[in-house]
Amino acid sequence: xxxxxxxxxxxxxxxxxxxxxEVGKTQGTCPLCSHTRKPENKKAKCASYDWERGxxxxxxxxxSFQLHTYxxxxxxxxxxxxxxxxxxxxxxDSKVVDWFADRGISKQTLQDLQVTEGPEFMPQTGKSENTxxxxxxxxxxxxxxxxxxxRKNFKLYKGAEKIFYNIxxxxxxxxxxxxxGEMDVLAMHEAGVTNVISVPNGATLNxxxxxxxxxxxxxxxxxxxxxxxxxxxxxxxxLKQEFIRRLGAEVCFLIDFEDCKDANDYxxxxxxxxxxxxxxxxxxxxxxxVSTLKDIEDELQDFxxxxxxxxxxxxxxxxDKIFSTYTSxxxxxTGIPSSGKSxxxxxxxxxxxxxxxxxxxxxxxxxxxxFLHAHKLMRKVWMDMPSPGDIGGNKWNQxxxxxxxxxxxxxxxxxxxxxxLRKGAELVKRKGIKCLVIDPFNKVRDVNANSDDVNRYTxxxxxxxxxxxxxxxxxxxxxxxxxxxxxxxxxKIEEPTMYNIKGGGEWYDASYHGLLVHxxxxxxxxxxKVLKVKFQNxxxxxxxxxxxxxxxxxxxxxxxxxxxxxxPMPWEA
Numbered sequence: 001x002x003x004x005x006x007x008x009x010x011x012x013x014x015x016x017x018x019x020x021x022e023v024g025k026t027q028g029t030c031p032l033c034s035h036t037r038k039p040e041n042k043k044a045k046c047a048s049y050d051w052e053r054g055x056x057x058x059x060x061x062x063x064s065f066q067l068h069t070y071x072x073x074x075x076x077x078x079x080x081x082x083x084x085x086x087x088x089x090x091x092x093d094s095k096v097v098d099w100f101a102d103r104g105i106s107k108q109t110l111q112d113l114q115v116t117e118g119p120e121f122m123p124q125t126g127k128s129e130n131t132x133x134x135x136x137x138x139x140x141x142x143x144x145x146x147x148x149x150x151r152k153n154f155k156l157y158k159g160a161e162k163i164f165y166n167i168x169x170x171x172x173x174x175x176x177x178x179x180x181g182e183m184d185v186l187a188m189h190e191a192g193v194t195n196v197i198s199v200p201n202g203a204t205l206n207x208x209x210x211x212x213x214x215x216x217x218x219x220x221x222x223x224x225x226x227x228x229x230x231x232x233x234x235x236x237x238x239l240k241q242e243f244i245r246r247l248g249a250e251v252c253f254l255i256d257f258e259d260c261k262d263a264n265d266y267x268x269x270x271x272x273x274x275x276x277x278x279x280x281x282x283x284x285x286x287x288x289x290v291s292t293l294k295d296i297e298d299e300l301q302d303f304x305x306x307x308x309x310x311x312x313x314x315x316x317x318x319x320d321k322i323f324s325t326y327t328s329x330x331x332x333x334t335g336i337p338s339s340g341k342s343x344x345x346x347x348x349x350x351x352x353x354x355x356x357x358x359x360x361x362x363x364x365x366x367x368x369x370x371f372l373h374a375h376k377l378m379r380k381v382w383m384d385m386p387s388p389g390d391i392g393g394n395k396w397n398q399x400x401x402x403x404x405x406x407x408x409x410x411x412x413x414x415x416x417x418x419x420x421l422r423k424g425a426e427l428v429k430r431k432g433i434k435c436l437v438i439d440p441f442n443k444v445r446d447v448n449a450n451s452d453d454v455n456r457y458t459x460x461x462x463x464x465x466x467x468x469x470x471x472x473x474x475x476x477x478x479x480x481x482x483x484x485x486x487x488x489x490x491x492k493i494e495e496p497t498m499y500n501i502k503g504g505g506e507w508y509d510a511s512y513h514g515l516l517v518h519x520x521x522x523x524x525x526x527x528x529k530v531l532k533v534k535f536q537n538x539x540x541x542x543x544x545x546x547x548x549x550x551x552x553x554x555x556x557x558x559x560x561x562x563x564x565x566x567x568p569m570p571w572e573a
Contacts (some may be wrong), residue, residue, distance in 0.1 A: 165200060178196075203236045330511065333515045416445055441480045
């Protein structure tokens with residue numbers, strides 16, 4: 001059989017038939033258990049081979065195994081540290097094995113998933129401890145290790161790449177299960193469910209940084225069903241929602257652990273058979289656009305107890321006092337030319353990233369060339385102006401890596417709203433963006449909308465943005481230039497409103513929020529004024545925050561008052 005350039009589900013085969021089994025045979029021995037059986041049974045054909053899918057199934061030990069090893073798709077250009085220790089073939093008989101047995105996990109399962117034990121320095125105790133070692137493989141490469149001591153202290157291998165635990169197990173399957181801990185993987189395996197993976201570092205409330213998903217996203221391209229079996233606590237539910245957002249509600253299914261916290265608790269309390277039944281009776285994520293009270297009961301109870309949740313803020317005190325926002329919404333930002341609209345939007349995105357870890361994608365035809373836009377963001381993150389001598393230094397590399405990992409630039413020869421939203425959806429899935437900037441809207445056209453009727457065109461444009469924001473739980477920021485500017489009796493340009501944007505009535509009605517960014521040349525400040533907030537708890541209509549612009553970092557700093565002195569803006573220098 002010629003296996004050169006051969007792929008299975010888009011993964012190129014690195015090593016064909018890694019266990020040296022009988023090629024072409026559909027049945028034979030099992031590489032996991034046959035060598036452990038009685039002499040008369042060692043050659044028994046207890047396993048089935050599926051060479052096209054690259055999977056084998058043993059009917060004796062009831063486990064699945066990969067026939068081949070695979071080359072990784074879309075490997076990161078980052079340099080990671082690889083664990084140095086040797087992975088033992090079997091875990092020794094010890095108190096550790098007994099401890100796992102008390103949790104319903106057999107020694108065979110520990111062997112199947114290559115769980116080991118050994119000494120490791122644990123920073124939580126400041127000394128070497130005997131640890132359980134969960135070994136993270138990708139193909140036949142050891143990528144990471146999680147260590148757990150007897151006091152429930154954990155650590156991952158320093159500098160190693162974060163991936164899902166047991167990621168090899170889902171290759172060739174159209175269904176996979178995601179759990180929140182390695183113990184839950186072992187529990188599922190004990191119940192005969194092998195296509196299961198775990199996040200490497202549990203769930204953290206308000207964290208959208210799923211770098212392990214970014215590193216493994218290609219493994220989900222062929223998945224028709226993703227079962228989310230995360231913990232029932234608040235961080236676990238937040239993690240569930242982020243997976244649904246990233247992978248799509250149409251492929252996600254939910255498992256019910258009844259009165260148990262997770263799969264391992266369920267195994268201990270109800271046994272392997274009932275755990276298999278729970279996996280077999282999963283329910284799809286509720287239909288988009290259709291809700292019952294039961295679907296929203298948790299949110300309803302939370303509102304009754306606590307009222308409105310606070311909105312997200314950018315981290316500048318005077319602005320945070322007058323404006324905040326939710327995701328699944330969009331903000332319209334307007335202002336006359338050279339008022340600092342784009343620069344202030346950049347400041348907002350850097351603030352959301354600093355406060356909440358949000359990643360942003362920019363579709364900014366006017367913010368070109370792209371390297372200058374990246375330079376602006378680096379300055380705001382750095383809080384200073386990098387010099388030629390900084391290039392290649394530790395801080396330069398740190399800031400550059402941060403901007404690279406958290407801000408993405410959509411570059412197109414010809415921008416269209418449809419293409420930008422498609423690229424935005426891809427970036428949600430592959431990078432987990434939580435914010436999309438369109439700057440300005442008139443350079444990112446809606447080619448399918450009726451352009452003869454301005455109001456209708458504007459409404460259709462904003463409706464598409466709203467659908468995108470809600471579907472992917474993303475905050476969209478749209479920069480819109482006013483079309484009419486008038487001078488007052490003193491010759492000063494009057495502050496525009498949302499009604500000064502082409503199709504202004506629709507902008508005001510459809511936008512969740514509206515902001516004005518306006519340069520006051522006499523006061524030498526820039527102000528942000530709230531033109532509209534959808535919900536009263538998120539801001540104050542008509543309220544203003546005044547800033548001075550700091551030239552080295554390009555940051556907006558609160559001005560003590562409206563007449564505060566400020567450095568000249570870049571267009572004045």
